[in-house]
Amino acid sequence: MSIKENLNSVLSQIDEYRQKYNVQQKVELLAVSKTKPYEDVLEAYQAGQRMFGESYAQEACEKIDRFKDSGIRDICWYFIGPLQSNKTRSVAERFDWVLSCDREKIAKRLNDQRPAGMRPLNICIQVNISDEEQKSGIEENEILSLASLISNLSNLKLRGLMGIALNTDNQDILKDEFMNLRRIFENMKKIYPCVDTLSMGMTADMEPAVECGSNLVRIGTRIFGARNYNKDN
Numbered sequence: 001m002s003i004k005e006n007l008n009s010v011l012s013q014i015d016e017y018r019q020k021y022n023v024q025q026k027v028e029l030l031a032v033s034k035t036k037p038y039e040d041v042l043e044a045y046q047a048g049q050r051m052f053g054e055s056y057a058q059e060a061c062e063k064i065d066r067f068k069d070s071g072i073r074d075i076c077w078y079f080i081g082p083l084q085s086n087k088t089r090s091v092a093e094r095f096d097w098v099l100s101c102d103r104e105k106i107a108k109r110l111n112d113q114r115p116a117g118m119r120p121l122n123i124c125i126q127v128n129i130s131d132e133e134q135k136s137g138i139e140e141n142e143i144l145s146l147a148s149l150i151s152n153l154s155n156l157k158l159r160g161l162m163g164i165a166l167n168t169d170n171q172d173i174l175k176d177e178f179m180n181l182r183r184i185f186e187n188m189k190k191i192y193p194c195v196d197t198l199s200m201g202m203t204a205d206m207e208p209a210v211e212c213g214s215n216l217v218r219i220g221t222r223i224f225g226a227r228n229y230n231k232d233n
């Protein structure tokens, strides 16, 4: 199957799930292209995809710069990986969104390093919904203070929440985790009217994520094939 065929099959699957679960809102597709070469991203772009997610700053910046150099400027780039302080500048200078903000220090740096003249960087707070020690994301009781900080930074725009569920086939566990994030999201919308993005769901758990109200699924493997982490990224 080509990247184009994979994209179309993911898009029709999203629609199928929306109908099956009677989901009213639009569910957008973020194509996760981390570790994949420029040529694969270009193929997806030529098939009509415009939103791409990347996790490794350096690799991502090379791809983004190549697109800009070739005159393609209508791609929306989402940073979705763990973000170290020494990488914030390159992200602030190139990306449109960061879905993985989970620390005040990172938010402040992104704000300070966002170039003048660029639109505010859209931010989602990454929440730890799976209680796994090593997973990124903040705990529920820390969300509001980080949200308040972000909403006061003029070069950032608070847009919502992102969560990664436990790596399991157990649909009950997945739905519990997703519904929990959904509940936090609904509460946050009451405080911050600009909050509109709830990003849940990857290749393996897209169905329960759509059922539970995700409006931005992040799909890599199913579009681009399995990732090879042996190369240095």
Ligand SMILES: *Cc1c(COP(=O)(O)O)cnc(C)c1O
Pocket (backbone or CB within 6 Å): 032, 034, 055, 080, 081, 164, 201, 202, 203, 204, 218, 219, 220, 221, 222
């Ligand atoms: C890699 C990644 C994805 C995509 O995962 P797939 O299982 O390949 O669809 C989604 N979200 C985040 C945060 C990721 O790091």
